[in-house]
Amino acid sequence: MPSDDFYLELKSFAKLSALGELAAYEPVPTDWVVLVADIVRSGEAVKAGRYKQVNLVGAAVISAVLNKLGRDRIPFIFGGDGAVLLVPARDAQAGADALAGVADMAARDMDLELRHAAIPVAHLRAQGTDVRLRKYALSPGNFLAMAVGGGLELADRILKDPALQAPFRIERPVHAAPLLEGLSCRWDPVPSRRGRIVSLILRPSADLYLSSILAEIQEATGFNPLSEAPEDALVQPTELKFRLRPSSLAQEIRLLAAAQGLVPSAVRVVLQSFGFLWGYMTGLRIGPFEAKRYLDELSRNTDHRKLDDSLRLVLDLSPAQLDALTRYLAQAYDAGRLVYGLHVSDAALMTCFVTDIADGRHIHFIDGGDGGLSMAGADYKRRAAQRAGA
Template structure:
């Protein structure tokens, strides 16, 4: 692959924010360079798949898009974001071909392994701006080892809409192509609500809503969420629960088999997960791997809230806070400021990308365990976009 050091330098030079509330302010976002490319993906028929109980599969395919990009670019830094039934990212010009090939390989993999259709597209940032939108990014640091990208400017949403309309599509890879999904896993237990319910929340600005006005309502939402234990974080401070065999073992075998057999991949997954489970239960440290510390870091690194041309959150919420939150969103919708969707469920879940268990740079995408962001998007209320 062609590695663009200037591309990585641009992203790495961006300041990291440690206060999530600051990210509601458009002034902390930096426009991407004109020559960069935006990649988008979306699972076709995700609503039906969720209704059929396949939401863990939906999350796995969406996370596979990011995993394939990380591996295609040798772990170099670039902005990406997980959306439940899709994902978005941006890369410099020199990475464009590798990015497209990785997307195409995941599309083939999703169809062959899971009979899931995946839309994928790429568009140049300059074309996004020509359409009247922008792609701006910021970095939110959740731990010493991990920061997540936030997007603003409406450009990512526009690019996804164009893709769904049939523009800027990337074709499926030739038969026999395998994506590199090293590190993609889903071994942790579901995360039951400890305080009432798991809320999947999507809040988007209406057409004509200024960045300042949306920032104000987003800040008020986050102020309400701050009253929750750990600001609504669904993962316990000691990390998620684990059992053996893990509930996601079957899905993970499809991600890691490559050109091998499912049986061999399953044996490897079960063996590794058994060792990890044993170490967590006993507290033993082997080869520098402290499983209990790793488990705590999973919670620290988990991505349960994000700005993606709007605000998305997966919150462990008590009834009183949920009532306050809904009241604020209803008022914002009636005022023509926002559109919003909420889905309630009893559990959250995680899909993970773990380059190495000995480093702290593992990322964990949180969503509701019975519909999550996909179901929340179906319930959107407020003035329709023009």
Template sequence: MDPEASAAFFDALPLRERFDDLARPGAYSPMPDDWLVGAADIEGSTALIRSGAYKTVNTIGAAVISAQINAHAGLAFPYVFGGDGAVFAVPPREAETARAALGATRRWALAEFGVTLRAAAATVAEIRAEGREVAVARYRASRGADYAMFSGGGVSWLEAEMKAGRFEAPIAPEGARPDLTGLSCRWTPMEARFGKILSLVVLPSPDADPSEVAATLGELIAIEEELERTGNPIPQTGPSYRWPPEGLELEAKASRGDKPLWKRKAQLWFETLLALFFFRTGMKAGEFDPGHYCRVTAANVDFRKFDDGLKMTIDCDPETRKRIGALLDRAAERGLLRYGLFEQDAAIMTCIVPSITEDDHVHFVDGAAGGYTAAATMIKAGGA
């Protein structure tokens, strides 16, 4: 593929309107060989979650994406939030910028939280040389937001290699900070309204027939789509907001730059108190309409995704939970897939909001007591 066509690859992908289409391998397009794939995750995230630091884990995971968005200003590129980390891909001309942003995010996580963030980067050609594929699709979640989906096993392979210490994206020198403009976590946790919040991770077995896996995932999505709002844990009117927000200090650590932490926290106390006034009264401020913003937030969330497997965080009633579990058990017994399912009482959301007056803000949903990380740990433990 010539350089110009390679650079325009992601922009040219069709926006898929139906989520169940993404269960089919044919919905994905192989990425150009020269694109760079990046991955990052928190070392020891399970222990952090057990200690109650789940919002910290999610904030650092979302920071990986926020740093890349700001580093490649205006560029559309694929990324997926994974709870305790993220994956993304960029065209070759952005490779060094991507590596630098990864390194700076690693340094920030260590400096602000004492957390080790692993990171790796490899070209698609390097991944294919190991017999794995990297293919991508775009799903239109709403009129304002679309999300990338990965398939082919290449991203999962890179994540495993990262944990083994290969393809490392080096940590930046002391004092380096990523640009995390727009990263916030102000919303109140969303309590389950119908039963439990289920965080589900489903991975195809290596030797399984792709058509059978796709059919099974299609059945699972059909069950999930019977839920109110297809299981979206965010009410249609938007999430709730209280003051001071639980994530205020996390946002201060993301956005303080060279300011002392106390000074940035003081600024955010004022900003979030002002935001509370507008959300409670519904009063507009110039082009900002709080009611519209909340409704768009509810529509723009990434509560379901494909990332070399299916991940969902859904508000689910007990009967539907039984149906999902029975379907997955049967598929696991047939050797089609492996899965982990973790139940909790609420969902949380971490956000990237470039502008409060535009509709392109994105919102990453996870379970409030372990979510995707806990579900993935159940797979490693060999049970669900």
């Protein structure tokens, strides 16, 4: 297949239980580029109560690049306080410009510093790692990239080390307005039904341990973290509450205004929001929007389980299941089988990216409340440092 069409033509898989089938992961073309970004000192922003802004900027990274380059061709993984995307060589500059535009917007409008870099896959392979992908089908037309090989973990280390990052740093162009069409955050936090929302980052000491670790988690907790049963979906349509708050609308308007202008953005956001609210409350079809169908699709189209060398999960667990999970993780860590980070909250947050509501093409980025994945990442970093110093 042509290099540019690698992800577009990559065969998808529909059963998340096949996540650990390592032989099925395909090498990313060597001439591709990893675009990686995260918010500097995101933990401080979270502690200041700005976790929704942190999530919004992380999702904006994906929205800006996909709106510029096309949704079906570009693999992406949301990380809570950042994101990673992989782009063909010919799209690397356009993707980097889109990423730089988000960094400019984050600094100017939200006082958040987004570090970002464009790292060739060839460089990651030269360092002894690899980047291999699979494409998980959430529903028709909606896919999540899953990655193994250690390359994305190395890209993250390069991003966070100023000396290593220097050759790959993306310069910020002046007035580079990102295209953030379809990005929104209009839902209330999703409360836990079982008791606790658990944000977990887990890295097996070897990729081949992934399937056995997942099986052991299920045995220890009585809960299958890869279950695709509707009753186990993290987001249940009956639990969702649409919010129409001035602060949220203002934030969304600011995101769009740089590229579309303030007044057109405000009119569009307000009309869309009230139209959505009317359809949501009455059940009536509003243009292409049918509330019941959309909410059923939304429940399936969440990214709360993903793999980017580390397994990133946002789970709804009972207190007893959480206790069993923490005991298992501690034992597996002490045995040298994995490194992990964990954060517990009462609710999950959702940021939406809608490209075609009529065709059911929408993805919903999930994070645990109170900085879930970001705080789990800090916990992971602490344990990884302990392991390295042992």
